Amino acid sequence: MNISYTKNGDYLLPDLILENKKQYNIGKYGLLRLNYMKKYKLGLYFDLLVNDKLNEYLHNIDTIVMEKVQKLIKELAEKENITEKLKSSNQMLWIGKMNNIKNMAEEIILKEYIYV
Numbered sequence: 151m152n153i154s155y156t157k158n159g160d161y162l163l164p165d166l167i168l169e170n171k172k173q174y175n176i177g178k179y180g181l182l183r184l185n186y187m188k189k190y191k192l193g194l195y196f197d198l199l200v201n202d203k204l205n206e207y208l209h210n211i212d213t214i215v216m217e218k219v220q221k222l223i224k225e226l227a228e229k230e231n232i233t234e235k236l237k238s239s240n241q242m243l244w245i246g247k248m249n250n251i252k253n254m255a256e257e258i259i260l261k262e263y264i265y266v
Contacts, residue, residue, distance in 0.1 A: 174205040179219075180212030182264050215263050222255040223248075 155162040176184070184204075187195040198204040230247065237244040 169202060172206070174209035175212075176205065176208045177212045177216065179215035179260075179264060180208035182260070183211045184208055186265055211263065215259055218263065219252075219255050219259050222259060223251055226251045226255055 154165045156165055157163075184195075187198075195204070198207050227248065230251065232244060232247050232251070236247075
């Protein structure tokens with residue numbers, strides 16, 4: 151591999167070009183995974199970073215986890231019998247129960263997909 155250099159003052163800096171030009175949107179779960187990898191999975195973090203696959207990996211994690219959370223929320227709501235009828239009859243109770251389910255689903259998914 152032949153690398154060209156550019157002189158910058160007294161230093162020669164390599165002319166490095168990243169091949170992957172695609173932009174990825176990284177959401178909440180991707181950022182949580184990134185922070186976890188920086189603290190506890192440095193080998194994986196640097197491998198993905200050096201190979202220019204970090205953003206794609208984080209985007210995939212974010213997408214998968216969002217889908218899993220939504221699916222689990224729906225399943226838990228059905229299991230707890232939280233319906234649109236409850237929403238129309240007692241909105242505050244429905245909001246409280248749905249918030250509890252959302253928090254429970256996120257906690258389960260974070261343990262399975264982010265903090266591993």
